[in-house]
Amino acid sequence: MKEGPDIAHVAALIGDPARANMLTALMSGKALTVSELAEEAGVTIQTASSHLSKLDEGGLLRPRKQGRHKYFSLANDEVAHVLEGLMGLAAGSGHLRKRTGPKDAELRRARVCYNHLAGDMGTQMFDSLIAQSHLILDGDDLNLTRSGQAFVTDLGIDLTDLRKNKSPLCRECLDLSERRSHLAGSLGRALLSRFEDLSWARRDQKTRVVSFSANGAKEFEQLFSVG
Amino acid sequence: MKEGPDIAHVAALIGDPARANMLTALMSGKALTVSELAEEAGVTIQTASSHLSKLDEGGLLRPRKQGRHKYFSLANDEVAHVLEGLMGLAAGSGHLRKRTGPKDAELRRARVCYNHLAGDMGTQMFDSLIAQSHLILDGDDLNLTRSGQAFVTDLGIDLTDLRKNKSPLCRECLDLSERRSHLAGSLGRALLSRFEDLSWARRDQKTRVVSFSANGAKEFEQLFSVG
DNA sequence: TTCATAGTTCGACCATAATCGAAGCATCTG
DNA sequence: CAGATGCTTCGATTATGGTCGAACTATGAA
Numbered sequence: 046m047k048e049g050p051d052i053a054h055v056a057a058l059i060g061d062p063a064r065a066n067m068l069t070a071l072m073s074g075k076a077l078t079v080s081e082l083a084e085e086a087g088v089t090i091q092t093a094s095s096h097l098s099k100l101d102e103g104g105l106l107r108p109r110k111q112g113r114h115k116y117f118s119l120a121n122d123e124v125a126h127v128l129e130g131l132m133g134l135a136a137g138s139g140h141l142r143k144r145t146g147p148k149d150a151e152l153r154r155a156r157v158c159y160n161h162l163a164g165d166m167g168t169q170m171f172d173s174l175i176a177q178s179h180l181i182l183d184g185d186d187l188n189l190t191r192s193g194q195a196f197v198t199d200l201g202i203d204l205t206d207l208r209k210n211k212s213p214l215c216r217e218c219l220d221l222s223e224r225r226s227h228l229a230g231s232l233g234r235a236l237l238s239r240f241e242d243l244s245w246a247r248r249d250q251k252t253r254v255v256s257f258s259a260n261g262a263k264e265f266e267q268l269f270s271v272g
Numbered sequence: 273m274k275e276g277p278d279i280a281h282v283a284a285l286i287g288d289p290a291r292a293n294m295l296t297a298l299m300s301g302k303a304l305t306v307s308e309l310a311e312e313a314g315v316t317i318q319t320a321s322s323h324l325s326k327l328d329e330g331g332l333l334r335p336r337k338q339g340r341h342k343y344f345s346l347a348n349d350e351v352a353h354v355l356e357g358l359m360g361l362a363a364g365s366g367h368l369r370k371r372t373g374p375k376d377a378e379l380r381r382a383r384v385c386y387n388h389l390a391g392d393m394g395t396q397m398f399d400s401l402i403a404q405s406h407l408i409l410d411g412d413d414l415n416l417t418r419s420g421q422a423f424v425t426d427l428g429i430d431l432t433d434l435r436k437n438k439s440p441l442c443r444e445c446l447d448l449s450e451r452r453s454h455l456a457g458s459l460g461r462a463l464l465s466r467f468e469d470l471s472w473a474r475r476d477q478k479t480r481v482v483s484f485s486a487n488g489a490k491e492f493e494q495l496f497s498v499g
Numbered sequence: 500t501t502c503a504t505a506g507t508t509c510g511a512c513c514a515t516a517a518t519c520g521a522a523g524c525a526t527c528t529g
Numbered sequence: 530c531a532g533a534t535g536c537t538t539c540g541a542t543t544a545t546g547g548t549c550g551a552a553c554t555a556t557g558a559a
Contacts, residue, residue, distance in 0.1 A: 060287035066280075
């Protein structure tokens with residue numbers, strides 16, 4: 046009767062409150078165990094286990110067993126991307142769960158989107174990379190130019206290492222709430238973790254807030270100035 | 273307890289099969305009425321109405337009243353973007369709905385889109401009308417030229433009758449799966465019904481297939497040759 | 500006006516699936 | 530080994546929400 050991918054199934058998976066809570070918890074990029082996710086979602090471990098196996102079957106999660114623990118993380122960047130999109134839609138339609146605490150400003154400024162940098166600083170970095178011609182956007186493809194390769198190598202990132210990875214190096218991740226793009230893919234991931242290594246930034250696992258140190262913010266501003 | 277946008281609510285909206293069908297139908301970019309969407313989703317009009325008001329409340333749709341019709345389209349391209357992402361996820365996890373039935377070839381060739389002709393023959397007709405300068409496309413507006421007026425009058429269509437109608441005479445209807453336009457509006461409607469009057473074509477209400485008779489196909493080909 | 504068509508609202512029915520208790524595996528520790 | 534911890538499976542209960550018939554409103558046509 047109908048044609049095309051079964052979008053309803055995937056959406057229904059995300060559409061349950063308990064599962065949605067688990068997925069948002071996983072947006073921090075950190076792998077979590079069944080018990081932790083149960084706590085996040087406010088359900089018992091049995092229920093959580095059932096939910097998680099459904100999410101796994103649906104291809105949204107990547108499970109890893111380690112001893113008697115089972116760690117779950119988001120399956121890939123695409124999943125994170127869709128989740129961010131849904132957050133944008135929910136926020137746009139004024140369907141925020143009331144909570145305009147002080148953390149919101151920080152979240153808008155810099156936050157973790159799965160495992161790369163999002164928020165104002167994320168889009169600033171993206172725009173700056175484009176403006177400096179370190180990245181070029183070709184249709185849907187995003188390519189690192191020669192100067193961009195030098196730039197990130199200078200920053201201390203091993204590109205040949207990254208390329209071993211099967212996942213794409215650069216990816217555009219659209220932040221719907223701001224209608225701006227930021228950088229995902231293995232390079233986006235590497236940049237964020239490099240910022241952490243350099244002690245420029247530190248991420249709060251609980252809230253997805255990325256807080257930059259005074260020095261880190263200065264260095265960042267210098268590297269990714271706009272205009 | 274929880275923080276952030278209520279992603280579960282939006283996802284649950286998309287997660288119902290009937291609603292998902294409606295949304296995918298609206299991915300064509302065309303505004304559809306409640307009845308059409310009910311047909312798309314395979315539910316009754318009451319059910320469709322209920323679903324649509326929920327989708328509207330959720331900010332996913334943009335409703336427009338036109339006479340006694342109520343047209344729905346996607347609220348904005350952010351919604352479409354999220355839907356695309358979900359399709360990607362569903363496709364990626366091998367959750368495709370099987371798609372190649374025997375009727376599909378017929379549907380691709382000629383089908384009813386609301387009440388005008390779509391499919392290959394629909395786009396052929398559109399292209400031919402443009403090529404013969406019977407129609408000119410001016411931005412978003414589609415205008416019937418003097419020669420076009422003579423052309424359709426020759427075909428036995430009463431234009432003054434059509435113009436009484438408040439609905440636009442010509443409308444472009446984009447078929448995204450083929451990325452081609454075909455002719456909608458009251459003229460598109462009139463053309464299809466004229467084909468039926470002339471016994472050139474007959475439409476199957478169940479499947480939306482439009483089947484041309486041998487003679488009808490020949491006449492059609494002669495009128496709307498391409499090149 | 501009267502009839503027809505498009506859509507909404509109400510109410511009742513029913514199916515799906517979320518939930519948790521209890522029991523069962525698996526893995527680590529002493 | 531026994532005991533503890535992390536997780537899964539089974540079964541029963543429950544509630545949410547999708548569905549349609551029927552009645553109602555609104556717009557257009559004759």
